[in-house]
Amino acid sequence: METEREIQARIAEVEAEQHRLRIRSVEIHGLDAEERARLKALEVELDRLWDQIRRFRAGAQDAEELRPVREVEGYLQ
Template structure:
């Protein structure tokens, strides 16, 4: 996502990813290797987008430009406590 992404765009994308995550987890036949990989990708993307949304909201709260928030690498945001 680029710096011109709005909170509503982020929330819409997060919602799509959450729906996909739920669909993958609900697979009654078990996850294929490809499904497991996709689930891991979705989980990493969710971590990044939630982090970006939090950054945007924090910047806005403190009178800064939310568009200056930057997507951080997966390895940086995965270790955060939620």
């Protein structure tokens, strides 16, 4: 079972990796296909982690698990 603190730590790790990739993209004028795919995967992972935090704080019984990508990415804003 993950705690909110563990989820927040993972969010920090993902955000740090995102930041490194974005800095790299500026320094070398773009990313290769693999790096762009990784950046997109990190964005999706962040969406899922923040969804998990919101459910955790709301006391949802299923908050221990990440929701499927298609469910989280399908939210209307």
